[in-house]
Amino acid sequence: MATLSLQHIDKIYDNNVQAVYDFNLDVKDGELIVLVGPSGCGKSTTLRMVAGLEDISNGKLLLDGKDITNAPAKDRDMAMVFQSYALYGHMTIYENMAFSLTLRKENPNVIHKKVLAAAEVLGLTSQLNKKPAQLSGGQRQRVAMGRSIVRNPKVFLFDEPLSNLDAKLRGATRREILLLHKRLQATMMYVTHDQTEALTLADRIVCMSMGHVQQVGTPLELYDSPANIFVASFIGLPPMNFFDVTVSGEKLIGEGFEVSLTPEEKHTLAAYQGKQIVLGVRPENIVLGNDVPATVTMNENLGMNTLVHAYVGGNTGVKVTAKLKGWTDYKADDTVSFTFDRKHFFDKETTVAIHGGEL
Ligand code: ADP
16 A cells, blocks of 8 residues: 655755756555656656655655655655666676665575565576576666565555667556556656656556646546646647647638537637637647648658648648548648648637636
């Protein structure tokens, strides 16, 4: 059982750089939380404060309700897996996994049981007598996780554990972490700059920008109802397209195109009649239709889908990327016409999503 509570946490480094502002999060027992955001947004700093590797400047950190804000790292009962897995080259996989328990002078029978159990979970049973150099990058990362598992910590912390692996191995190891989480049912915090890792791994995502939490929610909530333009553009690949439009009766009028609003959309935008807003449309929500004329710049076939890059409203207009089903062979300067089958609306000044309701 392990819950974490981060309450109004700030981090101000000695050079007066504030890396984290008022971070609030209650992590449930067994939950896998992914902190995601661009480089420098404060993810690692937050994780390192939880681990006890950085002081917490303001605020409180509770583990199972107990205040551990100022507890030393070694007393926190947490294990951290880093991107560089730093195994001991002269030791076998077994010895590497047993190392922390051997240091603690645990009973050798207990150590043996724990190492075998962890190796079983990680599919490393047949590798235990090998040296790290004989293993693949993915297997070495699993050994690094094994070292954490044998300690049976309350909380697992992962700092970009996959960023040293190539694309194929990254996918495979990501699925292993997901399985591991299901088997161990342990509380985990995981840091990545990769939105795909966040969407595929997380029970809940914390999306950060410039030290501030932008949104906390399930992957589907962040994908389907992004709180603001930052989250909308960070989650989803290729990123969402954005257009400046004016709300005019039952229509949105943009540069070189008009789209009509459903009655629900009109209701959502009631407070914005006659005003400019930002319209967001995901590439996968664009289909061929009759509303939005565009000029193709590039056609990228991906197999099942094609990314069609185009300008809306002539060559000086807004760039748009559509993810069309199947295989298309558009050439540069071809004209196409799109329809948007799902729209997101954002306040132009605050960048906050418009959900309507409050008239
Ligand atoms: P992320 O993990 O999201 O890439 P970090 O938490 O590493 O971001 O960094 C957040 C901000 O804090 C950055 O502006 C970074 O330059 C700054 N920072 C990180 N570590 C230190 C440090 N030891 N001293 C001063 N500033 C730091």
